[in-house]
Amino acid sequence: MEGIPDASVRIEAGDVAFDARDAALLRAVDDHGSLNAAASALERSFAHAQRRVVELEEAFGSLVERRRGGAGGGGSELTERARDLLARFDRLGAEFAGAADATLSVFAGHVVEVDGELATVETVPGRVLTLVPRDVTPGESVEVSVRADAVTVELPAEAPAPDATSARNRFEGEVSEVVRGESVGRVAVDVGTETPLWAILTTDSLDRMALDVGETVVVSFKATATRALPRA
Structure with missing residues (x-):
């Protein structure tokens, strides 16, 4: 089962927000070589994963290149735009972590x-x-x-x-x-x-x-x- 961090890191484009679940999906595509295998590894519905990629691509541009079957078989791979998006997401995550370590709200109460x-x-x-x-x-x-x-x-x-x-x-x-x-x-x-x-x-x-x-x-x-x- 996938582990999704409880964080607020999001990259927004219009009404669509790229978050930790989306980053995990793209990384799984990169690791497993196909959207179908990525969805299976993350224990997600392939149809849902496919719809989500379409939504993300409408907002951010081409992210996953699909290869039809043939001598080498079909599959999927990330575009450079997708890798840039993941790199930006990682930078934001590092900035969030650094700011969070320095910013802690504390207030009093009774149980x-x-x-x-x-x-x-x-x-x-x-x-x-x-x-x-x-x-x-x-x-x-x-x-x-x-x-x-x-x-x-x-x-x-x-x-x-x-x-x-x-x-x-x-x-x-x-x-x-x-x-x-x-x-x-x-x-x-x-x-x-x-x-x-x-x-x-x-x-x-x-x-x-x-x-x-x-x-x-x-x-x-x-x-x-x-x-x-x-x-x-």
């Missing part, structure tokens, strides 16, 4: 309920579902930390309904700072805590949403990307 490795923590912006150590108990004061690369930022009109996403933690806030880099930017969102909640986005996403200070946004993150530790 309301514990269910195995997960706990519900009451914080200023609302309740957060987070991973906790086994010895944490209800009523305990904790500090909740969230990596910036795990936070998704969306405009309210574009944000999915709460029951339509696996990100259990969701708050509305106001952009308080935007820091742009060459390919990656950081956005600080005021959700009512002493320090803002930071998110990392590609500059393509910043431009598409036209994010600026004062903009109202919806931020969300998964419980598995959040940690709560007892306060010292």
Whole structure:
């Protein structure tokens, strides 16, 4: 079974976003020599993989060259455009990782309920579902930390309904700072805590949403990307 990293690295072209699943598909085509074999290796439907390649090519240009059968048999290989796209995706991933290591949002709360490795923590912006150590108990004061690369930022009109996403933690806030880099930017969102909640986005996403200070946004993150530790 394939392993897809839980990250927000995306390269956008119009309404199509190239993400980690797409990168895995192209790399599998390169490794196995055909789209059919790539889909099988990733345990995906060939028809779905084929449709996805068509969608990507409509947005990014030719990515996979198909070879018909013959003396050497049929197959597929990546175009130079596809290799350039993968290289750009890898560079973005490295930039995201570096920025995430330096940007960690931390805010205080107290444990309301514990269910195995997960706990519900009451914080200023609302309740957060987070991973906790086994010895944490209800009523305990904790500090909740969230990596910036795990936070998704969306405009309210574009944000999915709460029951339509696996990100259990969701708050509305106001952009308080935007820091742009060459390919990656950081956005600080005021959700009512002493320090803002930071998110990392590609500059393509910043431009598409036209994010600026004062903009109202919806931020969300998964419980598995959040940690709560007892306060010292």
